[in-house]
Amino acid sequence: MVKIVDVAKRAGVSTASVSRVISGHPGISDELRERVNVAVKALGYRPDLAARRLRSGRTDTLGLIVSDIRNPFFTEVSRAVEDVAYQNGMRVLLCNADEDPDKEAFYLEMMRDENVSGVILSPTLALLKSLRPANYPFPLVLVDRCERDTDADAVVLDNFDAGYRLTEHLITQGCQRIVFLYGSVGSTGPQRHQGYLAAMAAANLAPEAEPIAPRSERAREVASLLLQRNPLPDALAASSGLVLLGIAEAVKAAGVKVPGDIAIAGFDDLPWTSLVTPDITVIRQPTNEIGQTALRLLLERVAQPERAVRRVVLRGELLARGSTQLR
């Protein structure tokens, strides 16, 4: 392996100069820089990252802990984060907590061990409730999930508003008995549920909601039961794409007509939601913007550790489609 002394010898300079050149330090004569660059190329030199990290204390690495990598929402966000990170010369350690607080804790420990510059995280509700960002040796940016009083930078959807508008839309379309199925492991489901409750109350309708584990299988089971009722509810609404999938599966299995017998609506503009017949009304989340913004917040926090905590709240876009057509 070629090391920095080899380059230094070849270029006829000191190792310090080589280090300065490859780290892009200012105040280097053009001639020396050129000599070093030539030697680096000639020898195919690559700095040893472990040595560099040990000595400098910096890692240029950041962590991204998503709660479920199979959820396309997080996949999209991850892609956006990764893209921007590499454009900024940072590496990303991507981890999948699988909605499991134990795994989540394990990965956060790991981030500490890895001495990352910062972490982007979509926490479980359990962690969120007890989160003390000051306890971590790195800055934290939350995505998708965050409570009103959480003391950390965050990028989230206006979940209350989204839940409200989705419900309001259903009401406008003539639905009254609207059942809301929401994931209870994160904070988004409950927040969207609050929006649902407010919209129902504003219309003087009786709410009915079911908190469930955020997996399509579970949503499907619960929805199946709901679909055996007589009379049927007017609508089933979901707090996420995963829950919506379960509902759609249950509806298909039960053979009820949408929107004739029942309306359905949910979150996340996934390809399949516009592929099925009828296509399904959803609130679209700006996944790219969420990921990019989270990374930007993190980089800014790294640069200025003391600046005030910021929360970026993005608005969902209601895509009204066939599944909620006027009855």
Added chain:
Amino acid sequence: MVKIVDVAKRAGVSTASVSRVISGHPGISDELRERVNVAVKALGYRPDLAARRLRSGRTDTLGLIVSDIRNPFFTEVSRAVEDVAYQNGMRVLLCNADEDPDKEAFYLEMMRDENVSGVILSPTLALLKSLRPANYPFPLVLVDRCERDTDADAVVLDNFDAGYRLTEHLITQGCQRIVFLYGSVGSTGPQRHQGYLAAMAAANLAPEAEPIAPRSERAREVASLLLQRNPLPDALAASSGLVLLGIAEAVKAAGVKVPGDIAIAGFDDLPWTSLVTPDITVIRQPTNEIGQTALRLLLERVAQPERAVRRVVLRGELLARGSTQLR
């Protein structure tokens, strides 16, 4: 920060002993081990990974470079790889090459810089054609994509067989003019195409196939054109889940009846394929097994660098569904 000397002092032993205990070396007296463990806990000591890596030359890290993180097939594989890796005490560096050979090369360089123990990779065709595993300072295990003469451990589907059986199934269902759309950036599309050609030849049918960029948008465009023909083809077959999605979108937009006017079939048992009406015939890939096997191969290769190259070929499962019902 508490370091190894602090622990050594507190336990009244040498740093070497502490190092031995925390690295799980054999031949340590129970009493010393106990003393060290107590001190470690009391001080909350965590080894500095950079120092450890610099000194030992090992990183206990492996790389996973997928060609498209948004493709659910790779998401599933990634999850499986990550799960097993962490069970084995290894960290995973997950990167998304986005089907771009430049990014792919960049990430492979990065893996070298990170000094990973090994890399799991789904290469673009461009890379695969010129791949010299011996050129990399780490072992390589290919997933999903590999050619007959590739000189590296690999876990792949029997793509020829899968393409053959999917086509054969369509023929059995009465289709004759079967158009095959396949992704041309990886090796799987072309291999499945070969299976398609063989099945068509065996039935004395004239093949017609379109190589396309592996994105649903592109598949949709090409399929739309195909659907304007008069008469329509008997069937449209896809070499991947992404291509199948594009076909399904085009079919819906064109308003043609499936399987009445045209049959469709493809790959990957994604949730939406059984959600649409009619549900869609696919070849299911054993994603979990692919990921787990790839990791196993890699760990075995790390343990025994000189063992013979192995290729694990898994069989796809034909899920015959409504979209290819007998005409």
Added chain:
DNA sequence: ATGAAAGCGCTAACAA
């Protein structure tokens, strides 16, 4: 603007 040299925290030879 450049060089000399100390030392980041740990592991592994070697010694005892």
Added chain:
DNA sequence: TTGTTAGCGCTTTCAT
């Protein structure tokens, strides 16, 4: 079985 110590490759004072 345990301790002593050199040194992994780099960055960063400090000196010039």
